[in-house]
Amino acid sequence: MLPKTSFEIITEFIEQAGFNTGFTEVNFPIRFPDYDLRLSASEGINYLLGAATSGNKSIGFFHSSVYFNLHNFTKSECIFITTSLPENLCVPVIFCKNIVSFKNKLTTAIRVSEESRLPVILVISESVLFNYCEIDDFEFDNERMTPNINKRSLDMKISTDNFLDNLNIAEALLSATFDNKFSSGDTVSLNDEQGTFFDYIVPHIKSPQLESLEKCSEIFISKSEETFFKMLCLHYPLTVNYKLLPDKSKEELVPILCPGCPFAFIFSQIKTEDYLVFTDIKCPSLSRHLNVEIREPDFTVGLGHNIRNKLLFIGNLSNFKYPLINIAHDVEIILLKDIDIAQEFYPEVKLHKLQKAGVTLPYSCNNIKKYGQAKINPKKCKCLKKNESPKCIDKSFCPALFKSDDIILVNDCLCTGCGLCKKVCPYGAVK
Amino acid sequence: MNYCIKMYGIHRKIFDKTARLLLKTFAESDYFVQTYSDVPENYFAPLKLKINIIGSHKNTFKHIFLDFDNLSTSSNDESELISPSKMNVKYSPSGLHYWAVSGKLFHIIEDISPAYISGCLLEEKMEKELGYFRKFSY
Numbered sequence: 001m002l003p004k005t006s007f008e009i010i011t012e013f014i015e016q017a018g019f020n021t022g023f024t025e026v027n028f029p030i031r032f033p034d035y036d037l038r039l040s041a042s043e044g045i046n047y048l049l050g051a052a053t054s055g056n057k058s059i060g061f062f063h064s065s066v067y068f069n070l071h072n073f074t075k076s077e078c079i080f081i082t083t084s085l086p087e088n089l090c091v092p093v094i095f096c097k098n099i100v101s102f103k104n105k106l107t108t109a110i111r112v113s114e115e116s117r118l119p120v121i122l123v124i125s126e127s128v129l130f131n132y133c134e135i136d137d138f139e140f141d142n143e144r145m146t147p148n149i150n151k152r153s154l155d156m157k158i159s160t161d162n163f164l165d166n167l168n169i170a171e172a173l174l175s176a177t178f179d180n181k182f183s184s185g186d187t188v189s190l191n192d193e194q195g196t197f198f199d200y201i202v203p204h205i206k207s208p209q210l211e212s213l214e215k216c217s218e219i220f221i222s223k224s225e226e227t228f229f230k231m232l233c234l235h236y237p238l239t240v241n242y243k244l245l246p247d248k249s250k251e252e253l254v255p256i257l258c259p260g261c262p263f264a265f266i267f268s269q270i271k272t273e274d275y276l277v278f279t280d281i282k283c284p285s286l287s288r289h290l291n292v293e294i295r296e297p298d299f300t301v302g303l304g305h306n307i308r309n310k311l312l313f314i315g316n317l318s319n320f321k322y323p324l325i326n327i328a329h330d331v332e333i334i335l336l337k338d339i340d341i342a343q344e345f346y347p348e349v350k351l352h353k354l355q356k357a358g359v360t361l362p363y364s365c366n367n368i369k370k371y372g373q374a375k376i377n378p379k380k381c382k383c384l385k386k387n388e389s390p391k392c393i394d395k396s397f398c399p400a401l402f403k404s405d406d407i408i409l410v411n412d413c414l415c416t417g418c419g420l421c422k423k424v425c426p427y428g429a430v431k
Numbered sequence: 432m433n434y435c436i437k438m439y440g441i442h443r444k445i446f447d448k449t450a451r452l453l454l455k456t457f458a459e460s461d462y463f464v465q466t467y468s469d470v471p472e473n474y475f476a477p478l479k480l481k482i483n484i485i486g487s488h489k490n491t492f493k494h495i496f497l498d499f500d501n502l503s504t505s506s507n508d509e510s511e512l513i514s515p516s517k518m519n520v521k522y523s524p525s526g527l528h529y530w531a532v533s534g535k536l537f538h539i540i541e542d543i544s545p546a547y548i549s550g551c552l553l554e555e556k557m558e559k560e561l562g563y564f565r566k567f568s569y
Contacts, residue, residue: 002451002452002454002455003451003454003455005447006468027473029470029471029474031474083470098467099466099468126468126469126470127466127467127468127469128468129468129470130468130469130470130471130478130479130480131466131467131468131480132450132451132454132466132480133466134458193467193481250469251437251439251479251503251505252503252504252505253439253477253502253503253504254501254502254503254504256441256472256473256475256476256477257473257475258473258474258475259475283472283473284472284473285472285473285476288472399441399475402500402501402522402524403501403522404521404522405521409522409524410524411524412524413524414475
């Protein structure tokens with residue numbers, strides 16, 4: 001048996017556990033097309049909570065931190081899988097540091113959610129997605145600690161007392177499953193390969209693992225996870241003596257954007273150095289390679305009221321809620337059409353006419369289609385022959401273009417025919 | 432001997448196939464295998480997989496870098512770099528070079544056998560891929 005990918009493990013889990021409602025946050029690294037609802041993270045959370053309260057097994061995938069106010073107990077299991085550490089605690093949180101424990105953590109999460117009638121957040125490390133592991137089929141424990149229906153389970157409203165009762169049920173289950181403790185000198189980090197991390201935390205209840213952390217004379221934590229530890233110290237309250245580990249530098253690789261990336265196209269069309277550019281599309285490549293600041297549209301629109309620079313906001317049409325006429329003069333907006341429904345309020349305008357808010361590009365990162373196929377004329381392809389850096393690769397960051405001997409070739413499978421390489425080639429080598 | 436193998440590649444399908452076959456090969460050679468991955472920045476950014484294969488109690492690793500698509504821009508002297516450009520293998524849109532790079536790994540780690548991967552490629556009638564793999568692994 002060959003090892004399974006994380007995606008295959010999650011898909012099997014969804015099928016075998018019988019989840020019937022799902023949601024994926026836009027740009028979550030793994031795609032689940034059936035769960036792509038184009039809702040914001042907070043809208044997605046509410047959607048899943050509503051579904052679970054009405055008795056649908058619900059699962060959601062987020063790359064942002066998950067937090068919500070719970071008003072009702074759930075009638076069915078509800079699991080939020082996220083790659084971000086919680087910024088606040090509202091329901092039991094289970095952590096999965098490595099792929100080997102992923103299956104166990106998934107089955108525990110569903111059991112805890114079922115027994116406690118609370119949603120459960122499963123935080124997975126960066127190393128869990130896109131990894132491999134040999135696992136057998138999932139086995140779900142059908143024996144319940146609490147009766148399926150009793151008088152209290154029909155009373156779905158949450159009060160302080162019954163909420164604490166249910167948190168205690170979660171704690172009892174989790175402490176019976178996981179009994180790891182921390183020792184002095186441990187590295188406690190979710191994303192650092194070395195060391196160890198919490199198996200779970202339940203709000204308001206100090207687990208034996210948390211108590212062991214308090215007894216450590218010193219632990220080491222990653223700088224990027226310090227906010228989480230500060231939150232823990234305030235929540236319980238807790239005293240932790242920690243030292244910060246420096247963030248590890250990552251291997252430098254050739255920058256790559258998606259083929260047909262609308263941002264690469266926009267940046268080739270307008271003088272972006274004249275603008276402060278913002279987007280709410282949470283793609284780390286945009287900030288890293290194109291210097292785009294990732295912020296919500298509200299922030300950009302608000303900022304526009306008193307700032308010297310010109311502002312440019314690029315975002316998905318489905319996520320933009322402002323009437324364009326009320327936006328300050330120096331805020332220009334490009335909306336990417338990520339939904340198929342006709343948007344009559346925003347006529348499609350050619351990009352070079354961008355002088356005021358209201359341009360809509362006919363596609364977004366979510367629905368890039370294949371428009372054609374770039375072809376290179378080897379006689380005209382001169383950058384490499386002249387020992388110059390190839391402009392088509394440098395300016396488009398396109399993975400479909402690659403160097404082969406002294407010319408550039410196109411990978412037909414990846415090329416979308418967006419024409420950006422043709423636009424930036426100084427020798428007219430691209431057809 | 433312990434090895435730390437870092438694999439980077441943008442052809443996700445072929446990367447996936449190579450990774451699975453290599454992991455199976457290491458596990459069957461009685462190595463203890465640990466894997467670590469990284470979340471790619473976007474849907475087309477390179478996949479990254481780090482495989483620690485542990486055969487001895489010593490806490491020292493030989494570092495090997497499988498750069499399937501000539502993606503690395505930094506030079507790490509500690510790692511033995513295997514990439515198409517270093518091996519003078521032509522970059523192929525269909526990802527044949529992945530099999531050449533994978534094959535070369537069997538030259539460095541001598542106590543693992545390429546037979547499992549050869550057998551799989553033969554069974555799936557991937558003759559071109561098998562040709563590239565054999566050329567560099569035997």
